[in-house]
Amino acid sequence: MKLALIIIGLSILLLVGGSWWSTSSQQKAYEQEIVGITSTIVTDRSHVQTEVDYKDTPPVGGNHHPVWLSCNGDIYDEPVVDENAVHSLEHGAVWITYQPNLPVADIETLEKKVAGYSFISPYPEQESPIMLTAWGVQLPLDSADDERVDQFLAKFRQGPQTPEPGATCNAIPGGMQ
Amino acid sequence: MSYKIIKKQLLALMLGVVVGASMFLFGLNTNLSNSPNEAEIGFAQDMSVHHQQAIEMSFLVRERTDRQDIRGFAFDIINTQANQRGMMLGWLDLWEKPLTTTKKPMMWMADSMSSMNHSQMNDSFTSGAYMPGMATKAEVDQLVTLEDKAAEKLFLELMIRHHQGGVMMAEGVIERSDNETVTRLAQTMVNGQQAEIDYMNELLEEY
Numbered sequence: 394m395k396l397a398l399i400i401i402g403l404s405i406l407l408l409v410g411g412s413w414w415s416t417s418s419q420q421k422a423y424e425q426e427i428v429g430i431t432s433t434i435v436t437d438r439s440h441v442q443t444e445v446d447y448k449d450t451p452p453v454g455g456n457h458h459p460v461w462l463s464c465n466g467d468i469y470d471e472p473v474v475d476e477n478a479v480h481s482l483e484h485g486a487v488w489i490t491y492q493p494n495l496p497v498a499d500i501e502t503l504e505k506k507v508a509g510y511s512f513i514s515p516y517p518e519q520e521s522p523i524m525l526t527a528w529g530v531q532l533p534l535d536s537a538d539d540e541r542v543d544q545f546l547a548k549f550r551q552g553p554q555t556p557e558p559g560a561t562c563n564a565i566p567g568g569m570q
Numbered sequence: 571m572s573y574k575i576i577k578k579q580l581l582a583l584m585l586g587v588v589v590g591a592s593m594f595l596f597g598l599n600t601n602l603s604n605s606p607n608e609a610e611i612g613f614a615q616d617m618s619v620h621h622q623q624a625i626e627m628s629f630l631v632r633e634r635t636d637r638q639d640i641r642g643f644a645f646d647i648i649n650t651q652a653n654q655r656g657m658m659l660g661w662l663d664l665w666e667k668p669l670t671t672t673k674k675p676m677m678w679m680a681d682s683m684s685s686m687n688h689s690q691m692n693d694s695f696t697s698g699a700y701m702p703g704m705a706t707k708a709e710v711d712q713l714v715t716l717e718d719k720a721a722e723k724l725f726l727e728l729m730i731r732h733h734q735g736g737v738m739m740a741e742g743v744i745e746r747s748d749n750e751t752v753t754r755l756a757q758t759m760v761n762g763q764q765a766e767i768d769y770m771n772e773l774l775e776e777y
Contacts, residue, residue: 438761440769459639459769461646557762558755559653565642 427544432530438483438556445476451490451516452479454528454556463564464488466507469514481512482528484560485551489542490516490524499523499537506542510550510562529554606665609746612678613756614658615671617739620701621651621658624732627705627725630713634721640773643766644725650762657755675701679742703735723777726770733763733770 435454445456452475461480462473478488489503493515503523507513516524521533525542527549532541551558606614628644628651635641662669699706705713705728713724740759747753 438765440765460642553754556758557650558758559650559657560646561649561653563649565638565645567638567641 427532427541427548429534429541430530430532430545432554435529435556441476445479447475447479449531450519451475451488451524451526451531452482453526453531454482455479457483460565461562462512464512464562465509467512468504468507469512471514472516473514478512478514481562482526483556484562485510485555485558486527486562487511487546487550488526489513490519490526492519492522493517495522495537502537503542506546511546512562525549527552527554528556606661606667606749606752607747609678609743610749610752611662611665611667612671612673612676613739613743613747613752614662615667615669616675616678616701617736617743617759618655618658618669619675620704620732620736620739621655623704623710624651624729624736625655627710627713627728627732630710631721631725634713634717634725636718637722640722640725643769647729647766654755654759661752676739678746679739682742701735702738703732705732719777723774726774726777730767730770730774733767737763737767 433449433453437455439456440459441456442458445452447453447455456476457479458474458476459480460477461484462469462477464481464484464486482488487510489507489511490513491500491503499522503513521535523534523537523539525532525534525545527545530549530552532545534541625648628647632641632644632648659669709724709728713721713728716724737760740756740763743756744753744760747756
């Protein structure tokens, strides 16, 4: 009888252990929680040639211009057009924006972090000194040294919420119209 | 200890080991999602062929027109669908299934295709086409002979139909799969290709 109890105990242990192991390793990939993130479910994603009235600043998604902004580590020194940038978000890019009065050292720190599937530009109208934006998600930050910059980039460049997986961040050859 | 008791304990031991081991393997298996069903395999095999034709037609139209919005749109399709093909072929590789099938296409959706009436069937399968929405060889050959406006117009018409078939196939696997990796990509195809159909219909109004 004793032996049978031990065996049953061992089975339960294996069951619990097996399912714990499977969920925890899944969490490592996608589920890491980043404090302060707001997320929105975005359903509009049509190509339009008109101005779009976005409710977030900077926008987190929505209808957009047919031409996307090059988002392969591009550094823009001037504000970019929302309708083009939103198309880049659709392709899986992280958009880093900052208030123009952000200390130069912080701007340089952020610019160094921009690589594939990400781009950076100033955004005078935003309320937070720094904003990280991907399709449907946004994180306001005060400092470029915040560890959440790297966490956000790791999670959301071509993140699981990307509406068009596999789309490119390279500019269309021949450029804008 | 009598022989009977030992036998009882041995039985309990064997039962326990079997239950424990299978539970553990079940835990592993849900993690790796490594046992695809027929629809998931069929979708990955067929949709990668389907995507390949969209890529081919997009390359063709880029060579046949200078119109930058059409060329940019085609560039988007080429990159996106080529990468999505790679994702689907990667699943097949991990599942240790053939990347190319010798089966008749679309058999994994045969249950609902056979319940379609005749006109639905004609809408999804162009006569002579390999899969729903795909262009026939004659249609692709015709695209090669055209230039500028004529090429743009035929490209849009063929690609709208191609995407409609693609949406139907992606919806088909979403109904038949609970593998989140598969259904997530398929859902992005449904949403993305539907948005592109709307865009192409708008462009087509100019012709």
